[in-house]
Amino acid sequence: MEKICVAVRLRPAVNEETPNGNGYHWEVENNRISLHKSRGTPISGVSFAFDHVFDQDCRNSRVYELLIKDIIHAAVEGFNGTAFAYGQTSSGKTFTMNGSETDPGIIHRAVKDIFTEIEMTTDREFLVRVSYMEIYNEDINDLFAVENQKLQIHESLERGVFVAGLREEIVNSADQVLDLIQLGEVNRHFGETNMNARSSRSHTVFRMVIESKGKDNNSNNSSSSHDAIRVSVLNLVDLAGSERVAKTGAGGVRLKEGKHINKSLMVLGNVINKLIEGAKQRGHIPYRDSKLTRILQPALGGNAKTSIICTVAPEEVHLEETKGTLHFASRAKRITNCVQVNENLVDLAGSERVAKTGAGGVRLKEGKHINKSLMVLGNVINKLIEGAKQRGHIPYRDSKLTRILQPALGGNAKTSIICTVAPEEVHLEETKGTLHFASRAKRITNCVQVNEILTDAALLKRQKLEIEELRLKLQGSHAEVLEQEILKLRNDMLKYELEREKLAMELEEERRSHKERDQCIREQQIKINNLSNQNVGKGSLGEESNDSHSTCQEDAFSTPCFKAVPNAFVFKRSQYSRQPDCSPLPDTCNDFADEDTWMKMNKGYVADLDALNMTPARKAHSFPSVEDISAENYNQEMLNLHRQLQLVTEERDELKMKHTAQVSLNNQLTKEISELQQEALLIPEVPRALLESVANCKDAYKDILSVLQDFVADERSATAEILSTTSEIGLSLFSTLEAHFSMAMDGQRSHINNYSIQEQCTVLRKRLNSLISSLVLSDAPKIKDEHLEDFPYSSKHKGTLGAEIASWKRDLDDEIRTIKQKYQNLESELVVNNKILEVSEDKYHSLERELNLMKAERDDLLERVSNSSQMLAQFRDQKENFQQDLNAEVQRRKKLEEEIKQFSVAFASRQRSIMSFQSDFKSVLENLKAQNPVSASKYLGS
Numbered sequence: 008m009e010k011i012c013v014a015v016r017l018r019p020a021v022n023e024e025t026p027n028g029n030g031y032h033w034e035v036e037n038n039r040i041s042l043h044k045s046r047g048t049p050i051s052g053v054s055f056a057f058d059h060v061f062d063q064d065c066r067n068s069r070v071y072e073l074l075i076k077d078i079i080h081a082a083v084e085g086f087n088g089t090a091f092a093y094g095q096t097s098s099g100k101t102f103t104m105n106g107s108e109t110d111p112g113i114i115h116r117a118v119k120d121i122f123t124e125i126e127m128t129t130d131r132e133f134l135v136r137v138s139y140m141e142i143y144n145e146d147i148n149d150l151f152a153v154e155n156q157k158l159q160i161h162e163s164l165e166r167g168v169f170v171a172g173l174r175e176e177i178v179n180s181a182d183q184v185l186d187l188i189q190l191g192e193v194n195r196h197f198g199e200t201n202m203n204a205r206s207s208r209s210h211t212v213f214r215m216v217i218e219s220k221g222k223d224n225n226s227n228n229s230s231s232s233h234d235a236i237r238v239s240v241l242n243l244v245d246l247a248g249s250e251r252v253a254k255t256g257a258g259g260v261r262l263k264e265g266k267h268i269n270k271s272l273m274v275l276g277n278v279i280n281k282l283i284e285g286a287k288q289r290g291h292i293p294y295r296d297s298k299l300t301r302i303l304q305p306a307l308g309g310n311a312k313t314s315i316i317c318t319v320a321p322e323e324v325h326l327e328e329t330k331g332t333l334h335f336a337s338r339a340k341r342i343t344n345c346v347q348v349n350e351n352l353v354d355l356a357g358s359e360r361v362a363k364t365g366a367g368g369v370r371l372k373e374g375k376h377i378n379k380s381l382m383v384l385g386n387v388i389n390k391l392i393e394g395a396k397q398r399g400h401i402p403y404r405d406s407k408l409t410r411i412l413q414p415a416l417g418g419n420a421k422t423s424i425i426c427t428v429a430p431e432e433v434h435l436e437e438t439k440g441t442l443h444f445a446s447r448a449k450r451i452t453n454c455v456q457v458n459e460i461l462t463d464a465a466l467l468k469r470q471k472l473e474i475e476e477l478r479l480k481l482q483g484s485h486a487e488v489l490e491q492e493i494l495k496l497r498n499d500m501l502k503y504e505l506e507r508e509k510l511a512m513e514l515e516e517e518r519r520s521h522k523e524r525d526q527c528i529r530e531q532q533i534k535i536n537n538l539s540n541q542n543v544g545k546g547s548l549g550e551e552s553n554d555s556h557s558t559c560q561e562d563a564f565s566t567p568c569f570k571a572v573p574n575a576f577v578f579k580r581s582q583y584s585r586q587p588d589c590s591p592l593p594d595t596c597n598d599f600a601d602e603d604t605w606m607k608m609n610k611g612y613v614a615d616l617d618a619l620n621m622t623p624a625r626k627a628h629s630f631p632s633v634e635d636i637s638a639e640n641y642n643q644e645m646l647n648l649h650r651q652l653q654l655v656t657e658e659r660d661e662l663k664m665k666h667t668a669q670v671s672l673n674n675q676l677t678k679e680i681s682e683l684q685q686e687a688l689l690i691p692e693v694p695r696a697l698l699e700s701v702a703n704c705k706d707a708y709k710d711i712l713s714v715l716q717d718f719v720a721d722e723r724s725a726t727a728e729i730l731s732t733t734s735e736i737g738l739s740l741f742s743t744l745e746a747h748f749s750m751a752m753d754g755q756r757s758h759i760n761n762y763s764i765q766e767q768c769t770v771l772r773k774r775l776n777s778l779i780s781s782l783v784l785s786d787a788p789k790i791k792d793e794h795l796e797d798f799p800y801s802s803k804h805k806g807t808l809g810a811e812i813a814s815w816k817r818d819l820d821d822e823i824r825t826i827k828q829k830y831q832n833l834e835s836e837l838v839v840n841n842k843i844l845e846v847s848e849d850k851y852h853s854l855e856r857e858l859n860l861m862k863a864e865r866d867d868l869l870e871r872v873s874n875s876s877q878m879l880a881q882f883r884d885q886k887e888n889f890q891q892d893l894n895a896e897v898q899r900r901k902k903l904e905e906e907i908k909q910f911s912v913a914f915a916s917r918q919r920s921i922m923s924f925q926s927d928f929k930s931v932l933e934n935l936k937a938q939n940p941v942s943a944s945k946y947l948g949s
């Protein structure tokens with residue numbers, strides 16, 4: 008176990024102290040940083056000690072020498088290493104990691120040193136790969152390849168936690184790496200805030216993977232130790248700074264970035280808290296109390312995949328021992344390790360009871376030692392369980408940052424953290440927060456191991472050597488068949504090795520396309536669901552519109568909203584431990600930039616992430632390991648699979664196109680429907696407008712009549728009679744018009760009858776004519792007499808009365824004609840409107856029919872999508888079967904190899920026996936020759 012190395016670096020003050028400050032300042036002395044008052048008196052309780060504390064004058068070279076150099080050296084030797092800079096915004100993290108022209112930073116120095124060390128290590132050969140990524144708004148982007156965005160984190164036993172799809176460049180000189188870094192820097196997210204003109208808006212991780220292998224000077228005499236390859240990962244991390252909105256003045260994009268930055272830093276704080284909680288409870292683990300536990304240390308809570316086989320005896324007489332062993336087993340079951348690839352296979356001595364073994368002397372001494380070491384083993388296990396119990400779940404998966412830094416925090420890596428702080432009084436709280444963080448981080452312990460692995464490649468190499476050895480053994484013999492077989496096998500192995508690489512790539516590619524297709528289908532299904540919701544909305548609108556044209560709903564055609572996620576898709580942290588395949592990133596942390604949360608975060612507050620909803624689980628399909636795949640028949644099968652894949656993809660594309668066409672048609676129809684609705688809304692207004700104008704005409708007519716009435720002196724006179732009949736006729740005509748229009752307004756078009764109005768007009772006209780003619784022609788003398796008395800006309804006027812009445816009649820006729828004309832105009836307008844209404848109705852019905860067709864088509868589409876999903880499932884099954892076949896084939900091949908080996912061993916032994924028989928035979932012949940040289944020369948020749 009190794010503690011994390013933590014240092015604090017105070018940057019030089021950049022601005023003058025605020026005039027109304029209290030004169031507080033930080034002083035650095037002997038790796039301790041303390042807060043002092045203006046007069047120099049230290050403030051109690053605000054003093055922190057760390058592995059190193061660097062003051063304002065310290066240069067990057069010193070920071071590197073004291074804090075990082077060891078990690079770099081260890082990384083070349085095969086240990087994982089991580090160094091990261093943590094601190095508030097503008098405190099000097101990027102300055103520390105990247106440095107300046109005159110004072111290069113940690114990354115620059117580390118790269119240079121690594122290549123210098125590699126050059127100096129002459130007994131090993133190295134392969135160095137570098138990558139550079141940033142975590143921006145919780146997305147991982149490749150800084151070496153801008154097109155690689157939103158990369159995913161994966162984990163495998165061999166590679167540990169890794170970012171899939173991240174470009175790795177194989178490099179062989181420091182300059183090459185520094186050039187690459189320069190290119191990557193261009194792609195990094197920087198932004199201006201009130202606090203820093205060039206503030207990092209993302210966390211960056213510069214990663215070097217160093218592989219090394221002992222140099223194989225004598226190829227014929229290689230041993231397996233030369234095949235062990237060391238793989239170490241070095242992470243150099245420049246974190247974005249925690250920030251307070253009040254100071255950075257962030258808004259918009261900056262605010263969003265700030266929230267993401269603070270959120271991931273808060274998760275980092277949570278992880279550290281959880282780790283130290285566990286370490287606190289675990290306390291000292293007594294590994295050193297026995298040689299056994301010392302040797303087994305990596306296997307117990309360390310870096311090993313460990314299996315313990317507890318053997319028990321069935322006899323009743325061993326009941327107590329068996330119970331004890333079972334208790335031991337159930338305790339051991341609760342240990343958790345941080346696993347790398349090495350495994351330990353240990354055969355322990357059994358615990359003994361003197362009473363039963365009857366041991367004495369040497370045996371007794373041995374038994375005591377055995378029991379003691381087993382007891383210590385039990386103690387170690389107890390301590391480990393205690394720790395694990397307290398430590399519980401470490402929330403590495405809550406942010407991408409902690410997931411990437413997982414090996415560095417409580418895992419298998421040498422880690423240094425450099426916490427940068429600002430000296431200004433105005434940043435006092437932030438500095439205290441960073442120092443609290445640093446003190447907590449100091450308590451983390453990691454278990455660091457050299458990562459020595461036997462890679463597949465090394466394994467293959469060994470197999471090749473074995474075959475070579477066999478071939479040499481058989482050289483000179485006449486076992487041609489066997490030799491041929493071996494040759495073939497060797498070629499097969501080479502082919503297999505090449506194909507394995509290819510397969511790995513193809514599988515990866517296929518898996519990616521699978522994922523994309525799944526995603527596509529899911530998206531399409533969501534779209535179809537939305538479309539169906541939209542259509543259901545329209546259907547209900549159609550029904551309503553049938554009832555009444557005037558009650559159309561305006562929002563029925565609005566953009567469809569996504570359905571609320573059903574509860575089943577949301578689960579809490581408490582369920583997380585039971586759902587290991589999900590990536591439970593909290594979605595709802597929105598207020599991480601606020602003051603309160605910031606303070607809590609820096610004071611070691613553990614966010615109750617249980618209260619936050621997690622993103623839905625997305626299960627990753629497990630693929631068989633590459634070595635399980637044989638080459639034979641693979642290409643053929645692969646072709647088939649590709650063909651099927653192509654077909655499914657084509658079908659999906661076709662469906663997609665149809666769907667797009669349908670959506671656009673749907674949009675067009677929606678637009679037309681809304682236009683028609685607008686028109687339909689206007690149509691009922693026409694009769695209303697007509698009714699209003701008729702009412703206005705009626706009022707005007709009444710006014711005219713009342714004016715005329717004033718001219719009539721005698722109410723019983725003929726003039727009065729004509730006037731009253733005329734007004735009666737006019738008003739009756741207006742009333743009829745009003746009645747018709749109000750009926751039209753109520754939608755009773757069928758009752759409006761043009762013919763009845765005309766008939767009424769004719770009747771009324773006739774009545775008026777007959778009245779006038781009766782007055783003028785039949786009762787003229789009477790009128791004359793009456794007018795002589797009543798009318799204020801002179802006698803010369805009396806003769807012209809008939810003419811005047813005739814002119815009134817003409818005027819009235821004109822007026823009636825005008826009214827009739829107006830009426831006819833209104834009538835024809837009404838007819839036109841009715842026609843428009845009918846056309847609208849037809850259009851509406853045809854739209855409804857189209858909608859139904861669309862629904863049917865949608866159902867068809869849905870069915871086809873589900874069919875293609877089934878096909879996909881079948882396709883997956885087929886693939887699985889194929890993979891099983893491949894596995895079987897690999898097994899068969901292994902068996903064959905085994906048989907060949909056995910055969911060659913048998914062959915060698917037979918060869919040996921033939922040789923010995925030959926030598927025996929020779930010696931017998933020699934003896935015979937010696938005994939009887941004459942007959943021997945006669946029968947055997949010379």
Ligand SMILES: Nc1ncnc2c1ncn2[C@@H]1O[C@H](COP(=O)(O)OP(=O)(O)OP(=O)(O)O)[C@@H](O)[C@H]1O
Binds near residue numbers: 099208247
């Ligand atoms: N030790 C130092 N010596 C000289 N200048 C420094 C030092 N530390 C920081 N600076 C200067 O302070 C300013 C802010 O530093 P830097 O950008 O490294 O902060 P940061 O912590 O990375 O901020 P952010 O989190 O916003 O990215 C820069 O102009 C930098 O040059």
